[in-house]
Amino acid sequence: MKKDKLYQIPDHVTDVILESISDGVFTVDHEWRITSFNHAAEEITGIPRDEAIGKHCREVFRSNMCETDCALRRTMNEGKPFVDTSTYIVNSEKRRIPVAVSTSLLKDENGIVLGGVETFRDMSLVEELRKKLDARYQVGDMVSRSPSMHRIFTILPQVAESDSTVLIQGETGTGKELLSRAIHELSPRRGKPFITINCGAFPDTLLESELFGYKAGAFTNATKDKPGHFAVAEGGTILLDEIGDLSAAFQVRLLRVLQDRTFQPLGGTKPVKADVRVIVASNKDLSKLVKSETFRQDLFYRINVVRLDLPPLRDRKEDIPMLVKHFISRLNRLRGRSVTGISQKGLALLLSHDYPGNIRELENIVEHAFVLCPNGQIESHCLPDNLRVLLRGPTTHAKIDAALQSVEVQVIMDALKRNKYNRLATARDLGIHKSTLFRKIKILGIELPKLDGRTQQKRAR
């Protein structure tokens, strides 16, 4: 009897508990009308309790599950609870609030079902942190998890802030223009023009008029003044792409502009001041061009203030899954499609290719697949023929698995070397759990040196 008294909790205590917790809680009757609505539910939804009570729950909760996949309805139908279902609700300001929902039956002391109870937790902060984590791998429109790219991402804000001339080197399709745009967007010059010109696409005279403009009467048919790219980019940033293709004569002219920060339009008599940040890009190694005397040494030193080398995609194949996801998401948005991802076989084919055209080639492959697979998953038969060569022949599956495994081995070996064979650091670097790493090392037969990262550290101490 004494024991019973000890465990008897007065009714109002339950109310106090419900009011003090940070999870939203509401209950419904068999008609789906809200019968109770706690303080946290008011806070998260922005709906006062007196407006919610008696209303149809889906007109109060307004989640993306309400119409087709209501967790509370499933609980009421199946008699079992559901825990932490992720969804979102939309508040009166049209803002989506991510929530985790749990549901269970509401019964009286005799076990008779009175209705249902739903608890929901505001996941906005978690979502925000997740986005920040993702942002570590994304700058502008560039995404990468590879350490070489991550080093560039890390220093990019300081580079952008500096206003120094930047030299970007990388094979065609590695994202030189995207990187330049990211520098511009992170710099104090954002909001001002960002102009790109491909220096290799014009003969000298045309390039001069394109870059510096001309005055009326400078040549036949020049009936009025035309501003050049430097004038149009005033206050902003200009990207001089394929600078390694400039003629020797034009290199001298450009050196003058970079030294004096002035330019002279064709037919003009006065130099014009240029408040423009210059970024130059090349798919050739300019230091080699200097050695072969096809590129002026003084111009090289003038532009080689901050140098960023973009690695080719074949050296960072670990980025392929993330890049494919990024392109799918972008094309879904642009084309109004609902492609959900890529099949494992399709991804294996992508990983087995060498990408001479780098990221641009990968993007084109995904776009090709979008044409053939407008919905669902991208399957291997949607990929271009040159990739599907691997699929032909009786040993196809083995070949694909082997390709996938060799890439996996390479990625893990690179990460182990980077982290001096410390397995915990390697697992962190690869974004996988240490036990997953151990399992993969075993399955893939990766041989490790006798000393691992920990023993090295201990010895160093």
Added chain:
Amino acid sequence: MKLALTVCENRISPLFDCARMLLIVDIVDRTSTGRHFEVLHYESPFSRAAKLSDLGVKVLICGAVSDQFANIIETYGIKIVPFVAGAVDDVIDAYLTGGLYNAKFRMPGC
């Protein structure tokens, strides 16, 4: 003029973003002259907005709607009357008689 309403079990759908059924009502001189249903298969904001535009919809009455959907639909020149709740026929009558802004058709907290 074509009026569109997102419907679910004879009431306005709770959330436009994932509504599956659209009721199109033809209106001439503040009178309903015909109605038919359209299924909404498309998930992306652009597809939904394009579908409404292709159907010639001028006004959309719906429940809650997130801003990523609302902004795109409005750029197509479609007027949205959001956060509406109630039985579909009552809502149409209220729209035709100018009574839709009555509090009884507003979603709670809106």
